Amino acid sequence: MKNHTVIDSPYGPLTLVADDGVLCGLYMAEQRHRPPQENFGPRDDTLFGAAEEQLEAYFEGGLKEFTLPLRMSGTPFQREVWDQLRRIPYGETRSYGELAGFLGNPGASRAVGLANGRNPIGIIVPCHRVVGASGGLTGYGGGLDRKQRLLDFESGAALF
Numbered sequence: 001m002k003n004h005t006v007i008d009s010p011y012g013p014l015t016l017v018a019d020d021g022v023l024c025g026l027y028m029a030e031q032r033h034r035p036p037q038e039n040f041g042p043r044d045d046t047l048f049g050a051a052e053e054q055l056e057a058y059f060e061g062g063l064k065e066f067t068l069p070l071r072m073s074g075t076p077f078q079r080e081v082w083d084q085l086r087r088i089p090y091g092e093t094r095s096y097g098e099l100a101g102f103l104g105n106p107g108a109s110r111a112v113g114l115a116n117g118r119n120p121i122g123i124i125v126p127c128h129r130v131v132g133a134s135g136g137l138t139g140y141g142g143g144l145d146r147k148q149r150l151l152d153f154e155s156g157a158a159l160f
Contacts, residue, residue: 002041005048010059010153011146014123015040016048022071023051026121028146033118055123061153064090066124074118081115088129091154095133113138123150 002024004017017025017040027034050068057063072082084099096109096116103112112130119127128150132138137147 002039003044003047004040005043005045005052007048007052007055009055011123011149014055016051017041018047019071021047022069023048023124024071024073024120026051026124028122031122051124058123068124070121070124072120072125074115074120077111078115078118081112082119082121082125085116085119085125085127085129088126090126091156093129093131093135093151095131095135096138097133099130109133129154 002017002019004015004025006013006015008014012029015025015027015034016023017027025035025040054063054066054068058066072079074082080103081099084094084102087102088094096112097106099112099116100106100108105111116127116130119125122128128147130138137144137151
């Protein structure tokens with residue numbers, strides 16, 4: 001059974017979604033590919049203590065790696081991409097092409113980009129750490145301004 005809560009963050013409200021108590025979604029307001037609200041189940045503010053604590057520690061600059069159990073629904077390829085995202089260290093970036101290479105398919109950068117854009121657990125699964133081949137910002141479901149702010153925050157260029 002799915003449940004959700006909404007928490008405040010430096011990036012606006014975040015909707016956390018759990019399936020049988022396991023985090024399966026983190027969505028920003030006005031995020032591209034955000035599922036309809038009715039898919040999130042009833043609101044229950046009691047299920048998300050660990051996620052809220054880790055997100056708060058992250059936003060305070062004290063947490064560099066999330067250790068939450070996650071349930072990510074997607075195709076096998078999408079799940080492989082999302083696993084690679086979790087391997088990108090805090091404060092670093094990788095290009096879509098690099099991720100494709102890590103997956104053993106260097107020509108799949110476009111497919112990696114599409115999978116990256118469908119990441120259901122933003123911030124915790126750090127799709128914001130993926131940039132274009134030149135190092136420039138490319139698409140981000142939460143908006144390029146949020147992506148830049150997250151990258152600046154992780155690089156120490158900006159604090160909240």
